[in-house]
Every structure is written in structure tokens, then in C-alpha cells.
Amino acid sequence: MNSILIQKVNLEGSDVDVLIQGNRISRIAPSIDFRADRIISGRNRTIIPGLVNMHTHAAMTLMRGVAEDMPLSRWLEFIWKIENDLDDDMIYWGTKLAALEMIKSGTTCFLDQYWREGYAAKACEEVGIRSNNCFVVLDKHDPANAEPIKERCMAAFESSKKWGPLQSFQVACHAPYTVSDDMFQWTSDFARKNNLLLHIHLAETISECLDSVNSYGQTPVEHLESLGVLGPEVIAAHCVWIDGDDIDILSRRKVNVVHNVNSNLKIASGYRFKYDELKQAGVNVCIGTDGAASSNNLDVKEAMKTMALLQKGWRADPKAMPIDEIMDIATVNGAKALRIDAGKVKEGALADVCLVRTDTPAFVPDFNFKSNFIYSSDSSCIDTVIVDGRIVMDERHVEGEEEIMKEAEKTAWKLCKKYL
Amino acid sequence: MNSILIQKVNLEGSDVDVLIQGNRISRIAPSIDFRADRIISGRNRTIIPGLVNMHTHAAMTLMRGVAEDMPLSRWLEFIWKIENDLDDDMIYWGTKLAALEMIKSGTTCFLDQYWREGYAAKACEEVGIRSNNCFVVLDKHDPANAEPIKERCMAAFESSKKWGPLQSFQVACHAPYTVSDDMFQWTSDFARKNNLLLHIHLAETISECLDSVNSYGQTPVEHLESLGVLGPEVIAAHCVWIDGDDIDILSRRKVNVVHNVNSNLKIASGYRFKYDELKQAGVNVCIGTDGAASSNNLDVKEAMKTMALLQKGWRADPKAMPIDEIMDIATVNGAKALRIDAGKVKEGALADVCLVRTDTPAFVPDFNFKSNFIYSSDSSCIDTVIVDGRIVMDERHVEGEEEIMKEAEKTAWKLCKKYL
Numbered sequence: 001m002n003s004i005l006i007q008k009v010n011l012e013g014s015d016v017d018v019l020i021q022g023n024r025i026s027r028i029a030p031s032i033d034f035r036a037d038r039i040i041s042g043r044n045r046t047i048i049p050g051l052v053n054m055h056t057h058a059a060m061t062l063m064r065g066v067a068e069d070m071p072l073s074r075w076l077e078f079i080w081k082i083e084n085d086l087d088d089d090m091i092y093w094g095t096k097l098a099a100l101e102m103i104k105s106g107t108t109c110f111l112d113q114y115w116r117e118g119y120a121a122k123a124c125e126e127v128g129i130r131s132n133n134c135f136v137v138l139d140k141h142d143p144a145n146a147e148p149i150k151e152r153c154m155a156a157f158e159s160s161k162k163w164g165p166l167q168s169f170q171v172a173c174h175a176p177y178t179v180s181d182d183m184f185q186w187t188s189d190f191a192r193k194n195n196l197l198l199h200i201h202l203a204e205t206i207s208e209c210l211d212s213v214n215s216y217g218q219t220p221v222e223h224l225e226s227l228g229v230l231g232p233e234v235i236a237a238h239c240v241w242i243d244g245d246d247i248d249i250l251s252r253r254k255v256n257v258v259h260n261v262n263s264n265l266k267i268a269s270g271y272r273f274k275y276d277e278l279k280q281a282g283v284n285v286c287i288g289t290d291g292a293a294s295s296n297n298l299d300v301k302e303a304m305k306t307m308a309l310l311q312k313g314w315r316a317d318p319k320a321m322p323i324d325e326i327m328d329i330a331t332v333n334g335a336k337a338l339r340i341d342a343g344k345v346k347e348g349a350l351a352d353v354c355l356v357r358t359d360t361p362a363f364v365p366d367f368n369f370k371s372n373f374i375y376s377s378d379s380s381c382i383d384t385v386i387v388d389g390r391i392v393m394d395e396r397h398v399e400g401e402e403e404i405m406k407e408a409e410k411t412a413w414k415l416c417k418k419y420l
Numbered sequence: 421m422n423s424i425l426i427q428k429v430n431l432e433g434s435d436v437d438v439l440i441q442g443n444r445i446s447r448i449a450p451s452i453d454f455r456a457d458r459i460i461s462g463r464n465r466t467i468i469p470g471l472v473n474m475h476t477h478a479a480m481t482l483m484r485g486v487a488e489d490m491p492l493s494r495w496l497e498f499i500w501k502i503e504n505d506l507d508d509d510m511i512y513w514g515t516k517l518a519a520l521e522m523i524k525s526g527t528t529c530f531l532d533q534y535w536r537e538g539y540a541a542k543a544c545e546e547v548g549i550r551s552n553n554c555f556v557v558l559d560k561h562d563p564a565n566a567e568p569i570k571e572r573c574m575a576a577f578e579s580s581k582k583w584g585p586l587q588s589f590q591v592a593c594h595a596p597y598t599v600s601d602d603m604f605q606w607t608s609d610f611a612r613k614n615n616l617l618l619h620i621h622l623a624e625t626i627s628e629c630l631d632s633v634n635s636y637g638q639t640p641v642e643h644l645e646s647l648g649v650l651g652p653e654v655i656a657a658h659c660v661w662i663d664g665d666d667i668d669i670l671s672r673r674k675v676n677v678v679h680n681v682n683s684n685l686k687i688a689s690g691y692r693f694k695y696d697e698l699k700q701a702g703v704n705v706c707i708g709t710d711g712a713a714s715s716n717n718l719d720v721k722e723a724m725k726t727m728a729l730l731q732k733g734w735r736a737d738p739k740a741m742p743i744d745e746i747m748d749i750a751t752v753n754g755a756k757a758l759r760i761d762a763g764k765v766k767e768g769a770l771a772d773v774c775l776v777r778t779d780t781p782a783f784v785p786d787f788n789f790k791s792n793f794i795y796s797s798d799s800s801c802i803d804t805v806i807v808d809g810r811i812v813m814d815e816r817h818v819e820g821e822e823e824i825m826k827e828a829e830k831t832a833w834k835l836c837k838k839y840l
Contacts, residue, residue, distance in 0.1 A: 064796060065788035069742045101781040105798075265733035266795075268740070296795035297782060306726060310733075313685035320688070322489045361521040362717060364825045365832030367840060368485035375686075375716035376484060378525075380800030405784045412785030420787060 002389060005034055009042025009355065010369070011345055018047060020351040023389035028347055038391070044359035045383060046369055048327075049343050050108025050352040051300040052334025054258040055199075055237040055288025057114040058123075059086070059094030061101065062412040063293035066419060072205070072267050079293055082419055083115070090411050091116040095123035097408035098298055100401055103129055105299040105379035108352035108387045109338065111235060111258075111288070113172045113199050118159060125164035127404075128392040130352060132338060133160075134172035134199050137187045141180045150186060157194065166388055168338075173229075175201040176220045177208055181227055188229035197233050197338070200224075203246070204238035205269045221246035230255050235337055237288060239278075240270035247274065251281035256337035259329075261307040262297075263290030275311050275321060286334045301379045304330050308374065323370045355384040422809060425454055429462025429775065430789070431765055438467060440771040443809035448767055458811070464779035465803060466789055469763050470528025470772040471720040472754025474678040475619075475657040475708025477534045478543075479506070479514030481521065482832040483713035486839060492625070492687050499713055502839055503535070510831050511536040515543035517828035518718055520821055523549055525719040525799035528772035528807045529758065531655060531678075531708070533592045533619050538579060545584035547824075548812040550772060552758060553580075554592035554619050557607045561600045570606060577614065586808055588758075593649075595621040596640045597628055601647055608649035617653050617758070620644075623666070624658035625689045641666035650675050655757055657708060659698075660690035667694065671701035676757035679749075681727040682717075683710030695731050695741060706754045721799045724750050728794065743790045775804040 004020040011018070017032040018025060027034075060079075067078045091114070102110060109130035112120055117133040124131035135156045139145035153171065160169030173179040173187050191198040203209055203220045212220045221242060224230050230253035237258045239250070250257060259273050278285050287307060289298045304326050311321035335343030342350040358366065362377035373381070385393035392398060424440040431438070437452035438445060447454075480499075487498045511534070522530060529550035532540055537553040544551035555576045559565035573591065580589030593599040593607050611618040623629055623640045632640045641662060644650050650673035657678045659670070670677060679693050698705050707727060709718045724746050731741035755763030762770040778786065782797035793801070805813035812818060 062785065064785060065791040068788060068791050069739050071738055075738070097781060097784055104781060262729060265729035266738065268732045268736045268738040270736075271730075271733040292796070296791065297797075299798070302722075302798065306729065309682060309685035309726065310691075310730075312688045313691040313730075314734075316688045316690075318491055318495065318686065318688040319489050359825070361517060361524060361821070361825060364517055364829050365482065365484060365836070366829065367832070367836065368488060371485040371488050371716065376712070377717075378719070378722065378798035378800060380798060401781070405779070405781060409784050409786065412787070416785070416787065 003034065003036040004038045004040060004386065004389070004391070005032060005036035006040045006042050006047065006355070010046040010358070013369070015042070018345070020386065020389050023351055025345065025347055025349050025351050028345070040355070040384065042355065044357060045355040046358055047345050048354050048356055048373070049331040049345055050354055050385065050387065051106045051330045052286065052338065052343065053102060053107045053110035053289055053298060053300045054235065054286035054334045054337060055260055055290055056098065056110055056112055056298055057291035058098035058110070058112045058120055059091045059114050060291030060293040061097045061298070062090060062094040062408065062415050064296055066416050067293065072269070075267065078419065082416060085415055086115060088116055088119045090415055091119040092123050093404070093408045093411040095120040096127055096404045098292070099124050099127035099129045100398055100404050101298050103127065103385050103393050103398055104382065105301050106354045106382040106385065107298070107300050108354070108385060109334070109340065109342065111170070111199060111338065117156060117169070121160070121163045121167040125167055127398070128387055128390055130166045130387055132168045132170045132197065134170045136172045136174060137183055138174040138178050139180050139183045140178060143180070146183060149183065153187070153190065170197040170199060172199040175204070175208070176223055177211060184224070184227055184229050191233055192231070197235055198229070199235045200237065202236040202239050203241045206241050209241045219243065219246055221249050225249045225253070238264065238269070240264055240273055242274065244277070247277055247281045247283065250278070251283050256284045256286060258286045258288040259307060260288045260290040260295070261310055262295035262303050265310070266296070267294050271310060272314050276315070284333050284337055285329055286337055287330050299379050300330055301382070304374050323374060326374055327370055351386055351389040353386050354382050356381050357383040423454065423456040424458045424460065424806065424809065424811065425452060425456035426460045426462050426467065426775070430466040430778070433789070435462070438765070440806065440809050443771055445765065445767055445769050445771050445773070448765070460775070460804065462775065464777060465775040466778055467765050468774050468776055468793070469751040469765055470774055470805065470807065471526045471750045472706065472758065472763065473522060473527045473530035473709055473718060473720045474655065474706035474754045474757060475680055475710055476518065476530055476532055476718055477711035478518035478530070478532045478540055479511045479534050480711035480713040481518045481718070482510060482514040482828065482835050484716055486836050487713065492689070495687065498839065502836060505835055506535060508536055508539045510835055511539040512543050513824070513828045513831040515540040516547055516824045518712070519544050519547035519549045520818055520824050521718050523547065523805050523813050523818055524802065525721050526774045526802040526805065527718070527720050528774070528805060529754070529760065529762065531590070531619060531758065537576065537589070541580070541583045541587040545587055547818070548586070548807055548810055550586045550807055552588045552590045552617065554590045556592045556594060557603055558594040558598050559600050559603045560598060563600070566600070566603055569603065573607070573610065590617040590619060592619040595628070596643055597631060604644065604647055604649050611653055612651070617655055618649070619655045620657065622656040622659055623661045626661050629661045639663065639666055641669050645669045645673070658684065658689070660684055660693055662694060664697070667697050667701045667703065670698070671703050676704045676706060678706045678708040679727060680708045680710040680715070681730055682715035682723050685726070685730070686716070687714050691730060692734050696735070704753050704757055705749055706757055707750050719799050720750055721802070724794050743794060746794055747790055771806055771809040773806050774802050776801050777803040
């Protein structure tokens with residue numbers, strides 16, 4: 001069994017030794033005497049749980065920067081045109097670039113909703129990040145699409161059984177406005193029978209909500225509730241446009257909600273995310289970056305600051321979104337939604353952790369680590385990243401990063417050049 | 421005359437050589453044959469103008485993280501108590517830490533409004549950043565304070581003539597609600613007579629505006645206009661709560677306005693900064709970080725992203741705040757307000773420039789440098805910083821940074837420990 005001993009690292013204000021054996025944190029104590037395979041000095045380092053990115057479309061990193069300052073309708077049209085040309089190889093290199101970027105900014109686990117999930121999972125396995133790769137259901141409300149999608153979904157689930165141990169297969173229904181009621185129900189049944197998560201986009205824009213009310217006399221949340229598809233296995237991205245009744249439903253059904261602050265702001269879909277109301281109702285709120293074609297990077301740490309600032313700002317309340325809560329949102333809450341034993345640095349938990357360098361101006365003075373981490377530093381403070389007990393970034397270096405950047409660059413140009 | 425030749429560096433999409441002689445950019449050409457004192461390879465580097473931080477209280481870095489998630493009134497009370505204990509040495513080390521942090525995130529020039537400006541200027545001179553250090557007028561509307569303040573201001577101006585060549589003396593009136601009409605007018609006259617800038621806080625919170633209307637029947641902007649103190653030498657921080665008439669006045673008087681997005685959000689003073697209206701009215705809009713006690717860091721690059729996102733978000737318009745405009749706001753607009761020949765990489769301009777490393781995941785693919793710089797990368801992409809023709813950060817290293825961090829840490833604890 002592999003072992004890593006991190007010596008004299010700061011954990012919540014105290015210097016401790018942290019022993020990792022296999023893929024778990026086996027011991028935390030003031031001093032541990034153990035002949036580990038690898039010893040890491042924790043000098044000027046603080047250990048934190050790895051961040052969890054609960055909503056992205058990983059391979060869209062290949063489209064970073066192609067569509068700036070555009071109205072949403074033009075943006076979508078543009079992106080969809082490019083997506084038509086995606087092939088397996090593009091998904092593979094785009095996802096590798098995404099995984100690299102996430103590791104570099106402290107993300108150890110993420111939930112991906114994108115095409116050709118098998119190639120994405122392969123990329124994640126090779127980079128060493130923990131991933132949840134969804135098979136995406138999107139039938140455009142056309143019954144002719146139902147059978148082929150179901151068959152592909154079942155086949156995808158079968159072949160996912162050969163994936164690496166850190167890659168989990170999940171299912172996604174893109175959104176109520178792109179997926180028929182029947183397909184939603186079929187996918188929900190499939191998820192429940194096979195103990196999978198169901199990832200969806202929900203109530204992202206006001207036009208989505210108005211269209212839903214016009215079509216069904218129901219908000220998108222009410223509509224999905226009437227279909228019986230909401231439950232604790234559901235991870236709903238966005239939920240920007242929800243009212244009190246919607247929040248009651250999300251709470252009663254124990255739906256997990258993912259806020260994607262940078263994407264919501266940049267595409268201008270809405271900024272009044274009702275964090276306090278969701279929290280009061282007991283809803284598990286997580287954070288995501290969305291894809292790099294909309295919010296441009298996959299940096300959860302950066303999104304944590306923006307989320308906290310925006311909550312304080314739009315509510316006109318500096319007490320909104322306290323430091324401890326934003327840390328939990330980006331760690332334990334994500335782990336809870338994904339049903340993994342991570343998100344906390346504690347004995348017995350999965351060894352998904354980051355070492356943060358604190359010998360930089362952003363951490364001076366050292367009055368409040370969490371505040372310096374969230375509000376002062378940038379993601380380059382993430383120094384070492386361990387996923388499932390394996391070092392995937394060692395003092396800022398990820399194995400193979402040069403090749404990933406080179407190949408992703410080439411692939412992105414191949415995909416996008418005719419649109420530039 | 422010192423010279424630096426930067427070879428094959430990317431400038432707005434083309435690879436060029438950039439020659440710096442003395443404190444100016446003397447030549448930009450596809451290839452320059454010159455025996456420079458120092459040759460820098462521009463490989464995987466893009467040259468940009470140095471960023472300009474148009475509003476901060478530099479030495480407040482010593483109070484970073486002391487007051488989190490507090491309502492504004494408690495926050496102010498707390499900070500003011502701590503400020504009572506500030507001495508010369510604290511200003512010196514706090515400002516050094518601030519200057520170090522700014523250089524590390526690409527800021528080459530800034531406007532400072534804080535106590536004991538002479539010690540701040542000394543710190544800036546030693547670190548090598550271009551600075552504008554204000555003498556701060558704050559009489560609390562008490563006529564007894566007037567004469568001593570005037571004398572100290574005139575004496576400070578005299579002694580500033582011994583400052584380093586990159587340090588400019590300016591004057592500040594804290595705000596209309598803390599400075600009497602007479603002192604405002606005296607300081608304005610003093611600024612105009614001596615060709616100085618007048619830096620103020622203006623219309624930061626709604627309560628400031630309501631109080632002003634109650635006291636004078638005028639908004640803060642109208643009130644200052646009635647005193648005759650608004651003009652092109654005025655640099656007004658915040659201006660969050662302004663109406664159409666205020667904007668007309670600011671435009672007519674050619675006042676420079678500084679948006680401090682992170683501080684406005686974090687202290688929850690207001691998020692609807694009227695950038696479009698100010699731009700339409702021809703007002704010169706700049707960007708600032710405010711002090712680290714409120715917004716926690718002095719990272720202009722980070723603030724650029726937040727400013728652009730928030731404009732798109734609150735206006736519900738993804739076309740709001742295009743990339744080129746946010747670049748200008750953080751560079752040329754600041755230089756213009758400060759009346760320095762910087763903010764553009766061009767022949768003849770002051771050599772205040774940064775080299776940005778682009779061989780990182782955040783810059784892959786390389787479709788759009790400005791979008792990758794503003795939206796994707798973090799400030800660690802700033803690799804080399806040149807101020808007034810002198811290299812102040814060389815491949816991420818600033819001379820003396822270890823000592824600055826050590827001394828600032830000690831000083832911050834001395835200042836704040838009884839409040840922690």
C-alpha cells in the first residue's frame with residue numbers, strides 16, 4: 001500500500017503530521033513516526049480538502065475565447081455550430097486540458113456533462129483527477145430520438161464498467177426545454193435503478209421559466225416535480241430563477257443545487273442566486289464553473305470569491321455568505337452530492353487534498369487563513385494536489401502538462417479555425 | 421543610459437522587439453539590433469502596459485482579514501480603532517507589502533490615500549513602483565482642525581520635493597461627510613495652485629447620499645459642484661450612487677471616476693455602478709482595488725474580471741463592458757487621470773510594462789489574448805514587471821520580497837494583536 005507522510009503542515013490553525021495510506025487519510029497527529037514511501041514537508045503550507053467542481057462541460061476548454069461579448073442567442077448558435085464538428089480525439093484532448101487546469105487550481109473531483117463521456121473519462125483517468133462523467137440525454141422533444149438514445153445510454157453504462165476506479169458514470173438530461181417528459185422519466189428511472197446521479201440544467205434563464213409557464217402552466221421546477229423525477233440523486237445546475245414554491249420543492253425532494261456564478265454573470269442570465277433562501281430551506285448548495293466557453297476558466301477557487309462577493313453585493317448585506325460557508329460549498333457540499341467520503345481533511349476520509357503555499361504576500365498577515373485563501377490569494381497558491389492518495393501535482397508540476405497543452409492547442413485550432 | 425531589449429515578444433498579435441532606453445520605450449520593430457545592457461527573451465510572453473490602481477489605502481494591507489463578514493458600521497468602528505495605533509514604521513512596512521503585492525499582480529503605478537504619506541512614498545521608492553501619495557485632509561467638520569491641517573499640508577508638500585522621481589505628492593479630501601466645505605475649498609485651491617490632483621471618496625453608500633440630501637438638499641456630487649471644487653484634477657473613488665444629473669456634472673467638470681468593484685461588493689455598499697451611462701457622458705472611468713482591509717487584496721487584474729462580469733450581470737446584457745474597454749480602464753484611463761505618458765506599449769511612452777507568460781493552461785487555446793488574460797488566467801501569469809525602465813520583478817522575483825513579508829507580518833501582529 002502506497003503511503004505519503006506530510007510533516008508539520010498547518011491544518012485549521014495547528015501544525016500536524018498527516019499520514020495517507022492507500023487512498024485514505026489514515027492518521028492525523030501532532031507527530032507521526034512512519035516510514036512512508038514519500039515524505040512531504042508541510043513548511044509554509046496549509047492542508048485543505050480538494051475543491052469540487054459540480055458543473056462543467058470539460059472539453060469546451062477548446063472553445064475558450066471564441067465567443068466574447070455576444071448576446072446569448074448568438075453565443076448559443078455559434079457554440080452549437082462548432083460542437084457539430086467535435087470528434088472523439090477532441091473530447092479527449094479538451095478534457096485533458098480541463099482536468100489539468102482544474103488540478104492546477106485545486107479541484108480534485110468534478111461533475112462533467114458533455115458528449116462522448118467515455119473519451120472524457122479516459123482523459124480524466126490518465127490525468128488522475130476524480131471525475132463523474134455523464135451520458136447526456138438531449139432528444140429535442142422528438143420521439144424519433146428516444147429509442148436510439150436509450151440504447152446508447154444503456155450501452156454507455158455497460159462500457160463504463162471498464163473505466164478507471166476514479167471515474168464514475170452518471171446520467172444527465174440536458175434541460176426541461178430540450179428533453180421530453182418521457183425521456184426525463186426514462187432517464188430518471190434508469191438513474192434510480194442503477195444508483196446513478198441525474199445531472200440537469202434547471203431554471204437558468206428567465207425566458208426558460210416564462211416559456212415553461214406558457215407551455216405547462218408550471219415553472220421548470222414544478223414541471224419536473226409533476227413528472228416525479230426530482231430526488232436526492234438530482235444535481236441541478238443554475239436554479240437562478242426560482243421562487244419560494246420552487247425552493248420548497250427542491251428542499252422536500254433533497255435536490256442538490258449548483259451555483260455557477262461566473263457563467264451566470266458573463267452570459268447575463270441572472271445574478272440574484274437565492275443562496276440564503278436555499279440554505280434556510282436546507283438545500284445542499286454546491287459550486288460549479290460551467291464550461292470555459294462561457295465563463296472562460298474552470299477555477300473553482302476564483303468562483304468562490306465571486307460567489308461570496310456577489311451574495312454580499314446584491315443582498316446589500318456584508319454578513320451574507322460567511323467564509324466558513326463558502327469553504328463548505330466548495331468542498332463538503334460537493335462531496336455529499338456526489339456521495340463520496342471526501343471534502344474534509346479527517347482520518348478515514350478519501351485522500352483528496354491540496355497543500356496551499358502561504359509564504360506569499362497574499363497570505364501576509366496570517367490572521368485568517370480562510371479569508372486569505374478565498375479573498376486575497378489567487379489559485380497559484382495551490383502547490384501540491386493529491387487525489388485518491390496519489391500526488392497528481394507536485395510543487396505546481398503535473399506530469400505530462402506540456403504535451404497536454406501542445407495537443408489541446410492544436411486540437412482547438414482544428415476545431416475552431418473556420419469560426420475565428 | 422540604461423537599456424533593455426525584449427526580443428520576439430508578442431504585442432497585440434505580432435512578435436516584435438521592444439527597446440527600452442532610460443525610462444522610455446524608444447523603439448518597437450520586427451527586429452532591433454542593439455547592444456542593450458539587458459536582453460530578455462520574449463518567448464511565450466506577451467507585453468502589456470502596466471496596470472494602474474487608481475484607489476487604495478496601501479498600508480491597510482496590515483489589516484487584511486481582521487474584520488470579515490461584518491456590517492459596515494461595525495467594520496468602520498473596528499478599523500478606526502486599529503488606525504489610532506498606526507505609526508511611521510507601520511505605514512512604511514504596510515506600504516512596502518502593498519507595493520510588493522501590486523507589482524506581483526502587474527500594477528506599475530497607483531494612487532494612494534492614506535496617513536503619513538511621506539513614509540508611504542519612501543516605501544514605494546524603495547520597492548520601485550510609481551506612486552501618487554496623497555496628503556489626506558479630514559477635519560471632521562471641526563473648524564478647530566482647519567489651521568493645523570493646512571500647516572501640515574503645506575509642510576508635507578514642501579518635504580515631498582525631496583521624494584524620489586517616481587513618487588508624486590497629491591492631496592486628498594476624504595469625503596464630503598468627513599470634510600467641511602471650507603477645507604474642501606482650501607484643499608481644492610491648494611491643488612489647483614500647485615498643479616496637484618485632488619483625490620476624494622464620493623457617493624459610496626446610499627446613506628451618504630441620503631444624509632447629503634437631508635443636510636444640503638443636494639446630492640454629494642451637487643454639493644461639491646456648488647462649492648466649485650470639481651474639475652479635471654479631481655479623482656473621485658466609488659460614485660456608486662449617482663443619478664443622471666450627477667453624471668452630467670461629472671462629465672461637464674471632467675472629473676475622473678474610479679470603480680472599486682470588489683470593495684463595493686464585499687462591504688455591500690452597492691453593485692449597480694453606472695459604467696455605460698458614465699461612458700456615454702464621456703467620463704474617464706478607471707479601476708481601483710480599495711484597501712486590503714475591505715477587499716482583501718490589491719489585485720487590479722482580478723478586479724478587471726469582476727468589474728466586467730458584474731456589468732454584464734446586473735445590466736442583464738452580455739455585450740456590456742467589452743474586453744477592449746476593460747483593458748483601457750485598467751491602463752490608459754488611469755494614466756490619463758494621473759497625467760502620465762503611460763498605459764500603452766508604444767514608442768516614446770514611459771516604460772511601465774509587464775510581460776505575461778502564456779505557456780500555461782489558462783492561455784490554451786490562444787484564440788484571444790485579452791480574453792484569456794482578463795477572464796481565464798490569474799495574476800501569477802505576470803512574469804516580469806518594468807517600471808520607468810527598471811526591472812522591478814524578474815521572472816516572478818522582487819528583490820527583498822522575503823524581508824518585506826517578514827517585517828510586514830511582524831508589524832501587522834504588533835498593530836492588530838489586541839483586536840484578534
